[in-house]
Amino acid sequence: MRILLVEDEAPLRETLAARLKRDGFAVDAAQDGEEGIYLGREVPFDLAIIDLGLPKMSGMDLVKALREAGQRYPILILTARGSWQDKVEGLKYGADDYLVKPFHVEELLARINALVRRASGWSKPILACGVIKLDTTAQTVTVEGKLVDLTSYEYKVLEYLMLHAGELVSKADLTEHIYQQDFDRDSNVLEVFIGRLRRKLDPEGTLKPIETVRGRGYRFAIPRTDGDDE
């Protein structure tokens, strides 16, 4: 999951970026609105976190500009004032959620997960495809009710595939959304992850959850059982 973080306050930006990375997100941090708009247009993010009080270009203008540039990924705004004027304006210009400073990092993570999930059409925190269930809140995966032990990156790869269950996900997409820019992008690493995932999820080889589309990428093949909220 690749996140754009635009925050001018260096300590906060660095702590947040560090924390998000530790949680398995790929983070691109920008310190002002101009850098934000540059990155936001170039990189296919899954979500953007934008502080409203930015130098050079205000957060509000950045949100507007990203939406005008056709970027569809969810945007979460951070506001220090916490006034409804800011919140309403931000939401009107295209933000999807807001968080008032100071916030709990846990709260931020929960919001990020919910937004990413919602953006890919999942309304509940548990992504269920047949017997495979991924709990985005607890970050756990179960197969037929049994917990599967995954590493952080394996989890992220699976989460990304399941979020886009049924869709073709290219290797480039996966690497871009999962890894940091400076990470080793050797596609073999990805193949290794996919191989391990297949073994862990489907030791008997009966479910075949992850399909390889030759030369193009991967597809999570088990259809969603929980798409709609009742």
Next chain:
Amino acid sequence: MDADTALPSRAPTATTNEPSRARRPLSLAARAAIATGFVLAGFLGLVGLTLSQANKERALSALHDRLQNFAIAYITNFDVNRYGRILPPDTSPDPNFSRPGSGLYAVAMGDKDFRWESPSAIGRDFSFLVPLEPGASRFVGPIDTRMGRLYYYSYGVAWDTEAGKSVRFTVMVAQTEDQLEGGNMAYRRALVIWLSVLGVMLMVLQLLLLRWSLTPLRKVASDMSRVERGDSEQLDSQYPLELTGLTERINAFITNEREQRTRYRHTLADLAHSLKTPLAVIRSQLESTTGDVQAGRSTAVLDQVRRMDELVAYQLARAATSGRQTFASAVPIAGAAEDLVQGLEKVYAAKNVLCEFDIEDGAAFYGEQGDLLELLGNLLENAFKWASHRVLLEVKAQPEHGRKRPGLYVSVEDDGPGIAEDKIEKVLQRGVRGDERVQGHGIGLSIVQDIVHAYRGELVVDCSPELGGARFSVRLAAS
């Protein structure tokens, strides 16, 4: 004529919030009307008196001339024979002298007990007459006699006979007052009528002029109430020179007040930003350090950070609430509510909450847009948070007779679990005391309470009769 009823509007005064109105001084229009009324009445009365006096004098002098002419006419008709006997006249200068009781009488008396009376005067008592020396004349009147009030003119004559004797006699011509007075009364009546008509016309003209010249003042007053109602930002009409000093100062005052409020809000926003970002840094750093050794210390510090944060948030929100203002503009509710609901529906999309509104057309909030957004935003967010599927927002204007700005009723209901009756007090109490709040719950409500308080309204929490959850209703009084 009553000056006050003649002017339909007593110009409304701009100072409505005087604490104790002892007695309102007379309106300018009333003052001017009363003053000109008195002056006009005095003036017209004096004109009337002068005219009627002049007329009376003119009538008297005309009477004098007339009676004198009659007397002379009679004298020329008298004759004295050679024995010195006076011969009465055989003609009369006016037919009324021949008609008994006509009111016009002629009497002559002379030497040797000569006495003659015109046919009209026969049998009447003219004993009050005294003979005059030759050449003397008298004009007397009015005197009371049996024939009524009389004016008479008498003239003494000496007639030289051929025998060289001198015969003296006096001719008197009298006229009753009613003939003179009759003319005079009619004249006075006409005078009074015409002067009254003139007076009324002048008064009406005066009032029209007054109305016209006071129009700019009324315009200022009505513009002022438009500003108060929030329909206008400034006194923006053209005013006459005498008033521009006043209106420009009022405008400057209004602008100044608004600018000061804006500046104040910006300062608060900056303060909020500069306080809260460091708090956010502290919090995120503490929360990210999960080392066991530090865990205990971190929790204690985090707790304090949370308290500081809530205090800062609460006090800043409180300070930013501007409260009731005399010159607040009207903020339409519908637009603000739609934006809020759309935003919240986005944020709470996962809950699939349906928000219905019932907003009366033209319902407006008289105050800062920010205050309205805080009020509605916090109430709606609360409802979205607790609702299972439905939220109902109801807004009504509550006009009150004699108030320029209608009151406002806002209620937000949800179909959530609601608040038990014995907990309501607690919920509201918690809102009031900014420092003892449950995490993530209550700061919104305390801001709502502060805003309601600042606008001198009331907040009621009860059970929604329609949806079964909680209902928060706010009532702001008309002003």
